[in-house]
Amino acid sequence: AIILGIETSCDETAAAIVMRDQSGKGVIRSNVVRSQLDEHAAFGGVVPELAARAHVTYLDHIIAQACREAGIQLSDVDAIAATAGPGLIGGVLVGLTTAKALAAALDKPLIAVNHLEGHALTARLTDGVQFPYLMLLVSGGHSQFVLVRGVGDYERWGTTIDDALGEAFDKVAKLLTLGHPGGPAVEAIAKSGDPKRFKFPRPLLREARLDFSFSGLKTAVRLQAEALAPLSDQDVADIAASFQAAVADVIAVRSRQALERFAAEFPGQEMRLVVAGGVAANQAIGTALKAVCATAGATLVVPPIALCTDNGAMIAWAGAERYALGAHDDLNFVARPRWPLDLDDMKVSADAA
Ligand code: ATP
Numbered sequence: 001a002i003i004l005g006i007e008t009s010c011d012e013t014a015a016a017i018v019m020r021d022q023s024g025k026g027v028i029r030s031n032v033v034r035s036q037l038d039e040h041a042a043f044g045g046v047v048p049e050l051a052a053r054a055h056v057t058y059l060d061h062i063i064a065q066a067c068r069e070a071g072i073q074l075s076d077v078d079a080i081a082a083t084a085g086p087g088l089i090g091g092v093l094v095g096l097t098t099a100k101a102l103a104a105a106l107d108k109p110l111i112a113v114n115h116l117e118g119h120a121l122t123a124r125l126t127d128g129v130q131f132p133y134l135m136l137l138v139s140g141g142h143s144q145f146v147l148v149r150g151v152g153d154y155e156r157w158g159t160t161i162d163d164a165l166g167e168a169f170d171k172v173a174k175l176l177t178l179g180h181p182g183g184p185a186v187e188a189i190a191k192s193g194d195p196k197r198f199k200f201p202r203p204l205l206r207e208a209r210l211d212f213s214f215s216g217l218k219t220a221v222r223l224q225a226e227a228l229a230p231l232s233d234q235d236v237a238d239i240a241a242s243f244q245a246a247v248a249d250v251i252a253v254r255s256r257q258a259l260e261r262f263a264a265e266f267p268g269q270e271m272r273l274v275v276a277g278g279v280a281a282n283q284a285i286g287t288a289l290k291a292v293c294a295t296a297g298a299t300l301v302v303p304p305i306a307l308c309t310d311n312g313a314m315i316a317w318a319g320a321e322r323y324a325l326g327a328h329d330d331l332n333f334v335a336r337p338r339w340p341l342d343l344d345d346m347k348v349s350a351d352a353a
């Protein structure tokens with residue numbers, strides 16, 4: 001099947017054409033992403049109303065470009081998939097409404113995709129990963145462990161009780177005046193810093209549950225920065241490196257615990273840890289995860305970073321997986337600003353197939 005995927009839940013306007021064959025293999029025919037970094041740069045974060053307006057301005061062109069690059073006509077697609085949540089509601093409405101209009105005009109099925117399911121299934125497109133597997137989603141809006149049992153079949157094992165990890169990177173970057181988005185800036189400057197100079201807290205690590213907390217760490221970083229002000233370049237680099245080391249520690253310990261739980265629940269099952277979300281680009285975290293997986297005997301899967309951050313191909317692919325199971329959605333599907341992955345309504349119902 002040929003699927004058009006539309007993603008507008010945050011600050012990327014994205015559309016892609018993905019093909020899935022009978023055997024379940026996927027091919028990305030095009031994947032067009034327009035980031036709104038410039039629109040939001042002056043504000044130090046994403047401004048929802050500006051994001052929605054930019055989606056309105058650019059989405060049509062992005063979809064046309066995705067079709068052109070794939071060498072197809074819109075009428076060639078078998079279904080239209082769009083992010084229907086969770087995310088900034090104005091943006092979600094732009095993408096979902098566009099998808100509904102296309103579905104109605106072309107008389108093709110609409111597939112309303114949970115953005116998190118897009119992240120969760122990407123590793124099947126890129127690496128053909130088989131169910132079940134464990135996903136660590138670390139992005140600007142989410143930090144969670146999710147057991148992926150099948151399409152639409154998820155169990156959340158842990159989440160953040162305050163800030164998302166990408167958000168923590170962004171806030172630390174802001175207070176060190178490194179600009180937005182913060183993750184890449186913090187990582188770059190941390191390379192010349194001493195990760196051992198400051199011993200920042202590793203929140204919640206003494207507790208057994210698989211949750212995260214990053215706001216206390218962020219506060220510790222702020223207090224340290226204030227205590228040292230004015231900061232020299234070396235101070236900034238050392239704070240960034242020490243913050244990143246704390247984060248990498250937390251991710252490593254939690255991932256080891258999550259893999260232990262996986263091993264206990266699926267004895268004898270090959271263990272796979274799939275990483276998704278923009279923070280997957282971070283090499284310090286990647287190195288820590290490699291070590292954890294090597295020790296645990298698990299396979300670490302990190303899709304190419306362009307497919308870890310928000311993109312249309314992941315939505316098209318999630319749509320393709322759902323379409324293959326016979327799923328489709330009503331044109332009156334209501335956009336959802338919040339939409340946890342592990343609701344029963346994510347399941348592809350038997351009567352759909
Ligand atoms: P969500 O997918 O949860 O709705 P989002 O769209 O903001 O959120 P992504 O686009 O997947 O998330 O990722 C962006 C986040 O990743 C930002 O917070 C950014 O700072 C962070 N990030 C990107 N590169 C790095 C890096 N090298 N190190 C750490 N963080 C990074």
Ligand code: MG
Pocket residue numbers: 010011012140310
């Ligand atoms: Mg983004």
Ligand code: FE
Pocket residue numbers: 115119139277309310
């Ligand atoms: Fe995302």
